[in-house]
Amino acid sequence: MTPDAVGPHGRWGVTGALVILTAPIIVLYGWLLLASFSVTITGLVPHGLTLANWRFLWQTLPNEANAWVAAGNSLTFAVTVAVFEVLVGAMAAYALSRLTFPGRGLFLGSTIVLHSFPSVTLLIAIFLILRALGLYDRLAGVILVKLALDLPLGIWIMKGFFDGVPWDVEMAALVDGYSRIRVWWKVMLPLIRPGLFAFAIFAFLSGWNEFLLPYVLLPSQGSQTLSVLMASLSGEERFADYGLVTALSVFYILPAVAVFALTQRYLLRIFSGGVKG
Amino acid sequence: MDVVLEHVGKQFGRVTAVEGVSLTVGEGELVALLGPSGCGKSTTLFLVAGLYRPTSGRILFGGRVVNDATPQERGVGMVFQSYALYPHLTVFENIAFPLRVRRSRGAQIAERVRRVADLVGIAELLPRRPAQLSGGQQQRVALCRALVKEPAVLLLDEPLSNLDARLREATRAEIRRLQRELGITTLFVSHDQAEALSIADRVGVMHGGRLIAVMTPADLYERPPSRFIAEFIGTPPMNFLEARVEDGRLAVAGVMPRPLAHPVPPGTYLLGVRPEHLELAADGDLRAEVFLVEQMGREWLVHAACGDASLRLLTGAGAAVAVGSRVSLRLLWRRAHLFDSQSGAAVPFGLADDPR
Ligand SMILES: Nc1ncnc2c1ncn2[C@@H]1O[C@H](COP(=O)(O)OP(=O)(O)OP(=O)(O)O)[C@@H](O)[C@H]1O
Ligand SMILES: [Mg+2]
Numbered sequence: 001m002t003p004d005a006v007g008p009h010g011r012w013g014v015t016g017a018l019v020i021l022t023a024p025i026i027v028l029y030g031w032l033l034l035a036s037f038s039v040t041i042t043g044l045v046p047h048g049l050t051l052a053n054w055r056f057l058w059q060t061l062p063n064e065a066n067a068w069v070a071a072g073n074s075l076t077f078a079v080t081v082a083v084f085e086v087l088v089g090a091m092a093a094y095a096l097s098r099l100t101f102p103g104r105g106l107f108l109g110s111t112i113v114l115h116s117f118p119s120v121t122l123l124i125a126i127f128l129i130l131r132a133l134g135l136y137d138r139l140a141g142v143i144l145v146k147l148a149l150d151l152p153l154g155i156w157i158m159k160g161f162f163d164g165v166p167w168d169v170e171m172a173a174l175v176d177g178y179s180r181i182r183v184w185w186k187v188m189l190p191l192i193r194p195g196l197f198a199f200a201i202f203a204f205l206s207g208w209n210e211f212l213l214p215y216v217l218l219p220s221q222g223s224q225t226l227s228v229l230m231a232s233l234s235g236e237e238r239f240a241d242y243g244l245v246t247a248l249s250v251f252y253i254l255p256a257v258a259v260f261a262l263t264q265r266y267l268l269r270i271f272s273g274g275v276k277g
Numbered sequence: 278m279d280v281v282l283e284h285v286g287k288q289f290g291r292v293t294a295v296e297g298v299s300l301t302v303g304e305g306e307l308v309a310l311l312g313p314s315g316c317g318k319s320t321t322l323f324l325v326a327g328l329y330r331p332t333s334g335r336i337l338f339g340g341r342v343v344n345d346a347t348p349q350e351r352g353v354g355m356v357f358q359s360y361a362l363y364p365h366l367t368v369f370e371n372i373a374f375p376l377r378v379r380r381s382r383g384a385q386i387a388e389r390v391r392r393v394a395d396l397v398g399i400a401e402l403l404p405r406r407p408a409q410l411s412g413g414q415q416q417r418v419a420l421c422r423a424l425v426k427e428p429a430v431l432l433l434d435e436p437l438s439n440l441d442a443r444l445r446e447a448t449r450a451e452i453r454r455l456q457r458e459l460g461i462t463t464l465f466v467s468h469d470q471a472e473a474l475s476i477a478d479r480v481g482v483m484h485g486g487r488l489i490a491v492m493t494p495a496d497l498y499e500r501p502p503s504r505f506i507a508e509f510i511g512t513p514p515m516n517f518l519e520a521r522v523e524d525g526r527l528a529v530a531g532v533m534p535r536p537l538a539h540p541v542p543p544g545t546y547l548l549g550v551r552p553e554h555l556e557l558a559a560d561g562d563l564r565a566e567v568f569l570v571e572q573m574g575r576e577w578l579v580h581a582a583c584g585d586a587s588l589r590l591l592t593g594a595g596a597a598v599a600v601g602s603r604v605s606l607r608l609l610w611r612r613a614h615l616f617d618s619q620s621g622a623a624v625p626f627g628l629a630d631d632p633r
Contacts, residue, residue: 166361175327176422
């Protein structure tokens with residue numbers, strides 16, 4: 001629907017409805033931000049102004065991982081996952097979209113089956129395998145696991161992108177004298193770049209938000225990610241410092257919000273097949 | 278460089294797309310492949326380009342077998358049925374693309390792109406993107422991209438199919454001029470017979486994956502070797518009348534039997550007559566009733582029923598024919614064709630009282 005399809009009154013109506021619907025979320029995040037700078041919270045009302053809740057920025061909390069180290073781990077984790085998911089996924093997706101080889105159908109079917117398993121059911125097996133490989137409690141290990149679990153869906157999505165590129169364009173490049181791998185690099189990838197970009201951002205956000213895998217597979221403080229640090233702070237039985245938790249929440253959300261705000265216009269393209277017209 | 282196909286076949290699984298195609302395209306010659314949709318024209322072109330590998334037979338470029346050579350190694354220029362421009366590149370980069378395979382100098386590339394763009398008349402389009410071009414302009418860009426590497430062999434897959442009639446004619450002439458000028462061995466695919474006949478040195482007619490005839494355009498029109506070709510070539514299409522040969526005489530439905538000059542085996546045949554070889558005449562061979570008159574400018578196309586058969590004939594504009602009137606038609610026997618009703622093969626014949 002184009003913007004013109006709705007009259008000026010209709011547009012205000014739609015905007016109004018959306019504002020009302022999203023208000024609870026906005027209020028919630030606004031409160032979170034406010035609370036992170038407050039001394040105390042009684043009921044729902046924050047009191048006083050302080051930076052003490054943000055002390056994790058300049059000091060390591062007792063018995064906890066350093067927030068910056070955790071953020072670094074989260075960033076490494078998310079970026080590596082995004083990069084490799086796109087790289088490996090794009091190669092696999094191209095092969096599945098364009099080449100015929102023995103076992104192609106089986107491979108396609110099994111990627112979907114893999115994706116339909118809840119990853120929790122695999123945790124014990126993953127734990128044992130990682131330990132045997134010496135990758136337990138190592139970032140690289142969790143990255144591998146995350147890749148393995150998320151790649152199937154990624155391959156399917158990217159296969160859809162490649163399917164949308166006409167054969168002719170690829171054949172033209174072959175006739176123009178390029179080898180298959182160069183055609184992939186010089187023609188196919190640029191053609192689906194918007195889709196790949198959107199997919200990379202989703203992969204990054206998914207990595208940034210990942211909790212279960214790092215929680216189980218990265219027990220030591222040095223390798224903790226932000227999501228695990230968050231959980232550890234808010235899950236304390238003895239006392240939960242709500243001010244601290246809110247501040248850390250804001251710290252944790254900000255990069256995701258920033259990435260989203262900067263890239264949201266590209267994200268929509270993942271649904272339009274990812275091919276640039 | 279000449280291109281030779283020897284008994285070339287291509288199968289996709291159980292589907293046979295092309296079978297037993299033998300064809301020689303001489304150096305600098307333009308051969309058109311003509312045939313109905315799905316007859317294997319594009320597949321033949323892809324085989325020559327090296328995009329498909331033949332399942333049988335041999336393909337030779339200048340005497341060298343290229344069956345196993347990749348498209349890069351064959352170095353042909355090709356225009357695809359759908360143009361297949363690179364949407365993410367400008368027109369300039371589209372045309373330069375084949376030159377960028379090797380790391381040629383930028384200035385050199387720019388000069389060659391400009392030269393070929395001037396040749397085809399699209400110099401002012403170079404900074405645009407394919408999406409900002411009309412169909413005809415895209416076609417020219419595709420042609421430039423095929424020509425820029427100065428290929429010895431040019432393959433054109435219905436390059437004019439998306440153009441309007443006027444542009445189609447102009448571009449057709451342009452392709453012919455360029456092809457002659459540069460002396461490129463060319464295979465031109467078309468399902469439009471007028472286009473194929475007008476552009477080609479020779480025309481190959483394909484049917485059901487087979488190449489059933491390769492002839493000059495004039496021969497194809499004047500001496501069709503089979504009923505299929507006679508029917509396929511020529512607009513408006515040829516008329517067919519049931520005929521019998523008995524006792525050395527040719528009997529056509531509703532016409533007095535005529536003695537044959539040379540013996541023809543007795544049996545049933547089809548007599549083929551082109552619309553321009555039927556004339557209105559007071560003492561004609563056939564009587565028919567006019568049921569439709571199509572005015573086509575210079576000529577009128579008259580449809581008339583003669584027994585079960587429906588005949589088409591061309592008359593000058595303003596002829597005295599009215600819908601519903603009965604007319605008498607003279608057959609130009611010398612320009613008529615006789616086809617075996619079973620095999621469809623042309624059978625030479627002549628009338629004793631109307632020698633060829
Ligand atoms: N990749 C393929 N897999 C299976 N069958 C194919 C393939 N390509 C072509 N065919 C079949 O081979 C036959 C010839 O196809 P081709 O594209 O060469 O026809 P064409 O003469 O170019 O037709 P058109 O005028 O419609 O372009 C068709 O019956 C088609 O269905
Ligand atoms: Mg075709």
